[in-house]
Amino acid sequence: MTLLPDYQWITSEQLPRTHIIVIGRRGDNGEGSKTDILLYASDILPKHCCFSRHNDTRSTILRPSQSAMVTRNGEVLRKEVELSPGDVIGLGQRYLFLFKDPSAVTHKVTWTYPEYLGLCSLCRHYAQCHLTVNYERELEDRIVKEIIVTGTSNSKDIPAMTAAFLLCVCVQYSAVHFNISDLRRLLLLIASGVQSTMWVSHSENDLRRCSNLRELQPLSLEELISGLRPLVMWMSNSLELLYFIQHQLPLILDWRTRKEQGQDDEEREDEENSEEEKLARSLFTSVTITSLPLSHQVLYPILPGLLDCNPFRDNAEQHTPGLAARVLGSGRLRVPGEARRVLEVLTETRQLLQDCQLHLEISSQLLAYLFYFINASLFNTLMERGSEAGFYHWSRGVCIRANLDLLLDWALGAGPGLGQMALEYTHTLSSAVNLLATPRENLLQTSWASLRSDYPALSPAQLNHLLSLYSPASPCPHTWAPSAQEQAAAHRTAEILESFDTHHPLVLPGGGYQLQLRRAVTDSALRKQLDRLKEFISTLSDSNSIGDTTNGKPQVEKRKRETLLFSLFIILR
Template identity: 40%
Template sequence: MFSDERSNTISKQALNFPVGLLINSPKRRLAKLGRKTSNGSVQSSSSDTTTRSNESTGVRQPAKNKIRRHNNRLSTVFSRGPHLKDNQSDEDSTVADRMHLTDDPSELSMQISAPGVLKIFGSEISTGANYKSVLATSHSSAQELVKEALERYSLDKAEAGAYVLCDVIGRLGEEHQWKTECFRVVGDNEKPLMLQSLWKPKEGFSRRFEIQRKSSVEEKAAKEKDTVTAGINAQARKLQKIRSRGASVFIEGDLNSNFSLWRSLSEVNLSVKSKDPQKNGKSLLLEDLEPEVDKEGQCLGIEKEETESSDDNTTQYSIHPPFELPYFLLLQGYSYRQDFVIYLMSGLTHVFGRCSENSTGEDEERIKVDILLSAPDILPRHCSVRRLESSSHCEATKKTVTLVKPLHGANLTHNGIPVKEETQLQTGDLLGLGDFYLFMYKDPTAPSAGQRPSWLTSPMTDLDGTVACKMCGSSLLGEADRKTKPSHRKSVHRLKDSNGTDLSLTYDSIHEDQLLNKVINMTDPKGDEPKLSPAFLLCLCIQHSAGSFELSDFRRLLLRIASLVQTVMWEKTKELARIQPEIVKQDPDKLSLLSIKELIPGLQPLAFWMSNSIELLHFIQQEVPKLLLWGEEGGEIEDSQVSATRSASEEAMTVLEEVIMFTFQQSVYYLTKTLYTALPGLLDSNPFSESGQLCVPDGVNHILEILKETLQLLNQYEVHSEIASQLFAYLFFFTNASLFNALMERGSGGGFYQWSQGVQIRANLDLLLDWIQGIGLGDLALDFFHKLSTAVNLLATPKQNLLQASWLSLRSEFASLNPAQLHHMLREYNPGRPCPAGWSPTPEEAEPAMRMADVLESFDNHPPLILPCSSFHIELGRPIQDLRLLSQLSRIREFLCSLKQSSPVPSQQYEELWPPPRF
């Protein structure tokens, strides 16, 4: 029996139960906040630390608590404030703090006081982490320990193939900083504990086991291999240079002897061309065939005596191209040390191919490459160039045709257009090989040698007034933008419309803040505009900044976008809180709530920004790396710039995650408050008419109205389907727990638990589940309503069947009810009369059946919030299906045109009036 005081406590608990929202992302480990403990709290890991970028001060957090990348947890679904709790984990500590517990200072991964526990260090896979402890035996293999360590670092075991266990030898230096001397990769089937017992490090050194990325280990091994083999391959590389020069610079003896070519001093160690062409050619050969330093000095001395302008720096670095044979002029190369300026076409056929540092002269002879290039994307035989004389009956009209052909599907462009078949070259044409090399073909013997190249056309003006190249379509930066030209390559990935045409939003950096404010505020969440307009336009801004501005400007843009979205969401949440009636001060137990019709307008801005934040988070997480192309492809970007940009991206994603979590939490908070007042109708309504027909009573209809309005809200604002289903999961979870606890309370005192009452509740519950099944969430609802459905089935069982049943049979048939819940319902089913002897709990369950604390359902076992990883509306290369978004793009372009037509503010004056935030 529950007292009145107990009943009031239960009602207040259902109305304000504490539920923390966990957030997990299957594809992005940084979104995983921690592990769920037995009491429903969230325990974070000390290894899950966040590297903040210097730009983090540009983001303003309206809440009192600062946003954290990990260890963030919503304190309650039903608390209005945004305050978050951060649980600290003291699981991991530094080596210095625990050195006094280690019996053997040479073995940092073992501790005799804790046998069977192996410490695996992982600072490389999680910055700031020290070690994680895993259980190990002498039979545990390295591969098994890697999987356990990944689980301890909150990573997926399926990624074990990307990590290896390393046996690392080093020592602790000053301030207990670990310094690695050497390491060895432990084989997958090796036994680390056995290895540790059989072999000890040298005195003064210590061992520890580390988990490292396989790619990082391979990179370190490759660097060491390059260092060791550098001396061995020096002569081979010299021979390659001799062959390359011989193929591309020198002319066979039967060619006209008056040919001359000047090379730069930095390439061939010659100051100027000799007056005697024959002697100059001889000195060139001497430099290649006699590479000793003293002989090179003698050659330089001879050349200096034979020229009158050897001390002229301008002459030293000038190049005179050949005038009797065609050649390729290097416009952009890959290696300053190995690339030449001019590649001469001295024969009828020449093959371009890759120069491998590990190849020998015999290998080059086998693949028959005439011109060696060093970029990694050049194939061993990349393309061939041949010269043919066109057939003609008249000897006087004979002319030579130059043809280029890609080999083995190589990446080759002719005047910016990809080449798949053999194509004719004209003098002045541009030939691109891979992503790095760009040549201009010149034939001084051709009649059209002095004509304007076909690709050199006048620029065109874009729709928004931007001047763009007519050949490639890229914008031509103005004087103000030249100062902010990007240091990274432009990506080929673009947003596209339904026809596959690239979409772009071009703007000047001085207009960026005005543009962002316009995008954030131009769409009314309650209006008829497309709901994903802000995310679409902001993604276009990110796309333009990634390809047109410096990385520092790009970082500022990401942080600025996240800050603006967070601020506007915060303001909309405060507006909703102001219209929600407060608890009447005279009677705190009496609550005045908005109806669902009154609540939906306040929830619309939350759904609006939740939907847009989900798209923005995905775009920054998955698409921005494609725009920047950092890594090996973007080698021209400094590592510090890449690291800072990644940190800024993480900071922006953290803020957007917080926006998603908070809008989700507030939506659940207000919807469950409204739903709570409608739920008792399901227990009290009679779904049967006087004629015995089944109909939907008002008590069920009120619940259905709330669910229908919620579904319409989520569909109207294009909230991701996975997030929408999870929001309904929270509503189902709350409905099940609230109704079950109310059912337990109603039975206290007797009279409510009757067969007729159970049949009515069963029919009402079936009406609710039928509607849920119709919207495609039937399986989800069955999981959450299982406890309530089992209790209702017990009440709807005929009394004669119950009287004949035993405790064991009832426990088996209604297994979802724990002993205390089943005993409570049986005891209150027939009040005033002794219960049948068969209903008595067994001796093993007699004590659990009397625990009154186990009768009610807890509100702590809520489902986690999992971020989606697929099926987004805005992705690079995926056509934008909503044509209304293109009209929004036209509006924002008109706004930018109006900014340009107005009197522009000089960049220096602009920074004085609106200084950018300090990073």
């Protein structure tokens, strides 16, 4: 909406005492006789709203029609309201009217601006938005450090998005008031500060892990969550920063260019934007790389238990809280302690991602990555333990299949799309387990060619490894003998184990971000943190002013002493 240079005026004298004034657009059939005031914008309804004045109370009522865009002092109206002199009435996106009552003594306009991040959706004017800061360029270093320290805090009173929100406010202020070179310096400052904080957290986790290794103790779940929290929190904030710089910052720079009437070189601005995007993307990548490996340290020592535990035994632990319990119901299948511990790691990790407000799509991809790790780790352990006498047996295959289903059932209810990704990432493990869980009578009747067709996820080497160590062995070894074409491939032992390096890279979401221009910020805790930052900036400004005064005082005193000495010299002469 473009604000008109001068308000249109509606006075109470225009409202007949016994009639209702209807404002609207001429209908498609050309009928407009029932509309008292015609407007011509496309977003005005044929009967958009009406004004009525009551003789007894001399009050004027504004009644919006259903689905009509009507505002009073910036507030959208859904029901009739009584007008006061000086009220600003908005109709659609193109009309503003100022209500006057000649019988009133004073006329006071009370316009309320919604609190938005960035350019206001009503006025398109940056300076009128409440969610902004005002600081000198020289204070940026200390401001960014303060924001990063605040964002790293584990206090429950500080929202997860505090750092991204405050840094975005600083970025948009720099984009509007400072030079482009200053904006790039700010982005570099932010990237350097966040990366330094991440490396400190990562080093602390390494020290904790080394300490546990010396004591021969695995990393506990509590230590995992404690170590992951700052990394996930900064991943969440960095993702919001990345989107803001890539998609929101160009809007601010475009607004600034139009405001300055195209004096800047657009081509150069595009180059600057490209550099800023690269900087933000590298920031998110570095945070992601340091975050992924931590969960493996907890999962790795407890996953092998899924190959040995029996979910059908009577003394198994009854039920695990949450989704797995609802899936199992009251049947004979129980959740063994080994499976429960894996589910606890998955559940606590998922809860952490939610607490840190990480984007839902990224959360699903990270949880899917855990299933990718589970697949490779468990499959390799399964292959290595095949040399144990009688390990590849039908009964063991059935138990492993039941335990794996517990994890996949959890994934189906943990988030949108996660179930399908978990099935995809555990396909190789599922194929091997399904083969072992096949009744021996059926397996003995199946040829090598049929097995290759039924289990395409298994390589010839992996399939041959499972069949050659299957217990009890086949009485007809030639039934499972590899075909002549695959003899060489079936005996390549280097291809038996799964690699940990074939995971798909994270795909950045195209939408669903929290910090966007012209979107109202409703979290009062975020606004509270902004107020606290403003107080911090005010303190810095005051201390700088005092410092300037103090620094200038010795010079003044020196000049006074010189003047006094010169006067004494004149008198003595």
